[in-house]
Amino acid sequence: MEIRYADRVDSIKPSAIRELLKLTQQPGVISFAGGLPAPESFPIEEMKQVSVKVLEEQGASALQYSTTEGYKPLRELIAKRMNNSGIDIKPDQILITNGSQQGLDFSGKLFINEGDVVICESPSYVGALNAFRAYMPKFVEISMDDEGMIMEDLEKALVENPKAKFIYVVPTFQNPTGRTMSIERRKKLVQLATEYKIPIIEDNPYGELNFEDTDIPPIKHFDTEGIVIYLGTFSKTFCPGLRIGWVAASPEIVRKYVLAKQGADLQVNTMTQIELYKFTEMFDFDAHVERVRNIYKSRRDAMLNTMEKEFPSNIKYTHPNGGMFTWVELPEGIDAADILKKSLEYKVAFVPGSSFYPNGGHENNFRLNYGTMTEDLIVEGIKRLGEVLRAL
């Protein structure tokens, strides 16, 4: 029988790299491939107590339907935390979503008609590219350097694509490169977006995993016209399995996201929202984030220090000040997918970079995640990878 799918289904194909990545899940592989947070950071014992307390105190409401916008005390808490990071936002400008991934999907649903232009960093977060792909846009990639998206290139793209639907950025400790956009460029980005009247989607899952003392104001901080749509999440600071993220935007825009959410799944799991809020009442959430940050900082140090010793000197890589990733650039002409095949023989895995470029190419890059493996395994894995690279 011939099944007649929608045209858009053709645009969401599994990539060859995905197939290769299945091999990375074999037992015994030291994997720097996934983007999984450190399981050691999950507050299991605390969440046991929280669950019992929520069921004892608010059992019926925790198990009942609730509003699409989300649990009010949680939205108030998020607004307070955002205000502390320099963003002027009210609780009713926040919609709780099933992770920020759902915010990405809704962004596609709300903005993209087939053939519309989406502007993004080059490279960009593959999960966002796939979410947007389902709505069949054309991607215009903007090159980056160590200070993030290059603003001259962005301006050129805006002149050539004045009807672009939005500019998607992961400006802080970016997935996949670990890079952070400079403050000057953040201001310029908002200025250009405002001038060309094109919304910015600021996806910021890693901003709180900052290893330095310097504050990095989110792009939304510079937004005076309500042109920035901010996506946040508890996945990296708390636990991804809870699936709690949020969209924060102007009242007009957030109302549209609420409609998308109503149609998709009515609301986020009531009990999980209450539990997350309860955790912050019963325990010190900031102390928890600090603990998580320290875990990633030690792992970043273990990875970069070993790379410095073990990698050949002609191989460049980023030095992230937060988040979970570093980005490696091989000499031109070397395909990271070939290196992955070789390194899998040594039971080490990573993600080849080309899948992070929506229009392909750039085969000589790859992404390493230092978040999931313990320091011992990071050192061992990087030594093995160094051996593969030195043999090139």
Ligand SMILES: Cc1ncc(COP(=O)(O)O)c(C=O)c1O
């Ligand atoms: C840049 C970026 N955005 C969004 C997500 C999705 O996160 P979640 O849906 O768990 O909030 C991730 C996950 O790795 C990510 O790296």
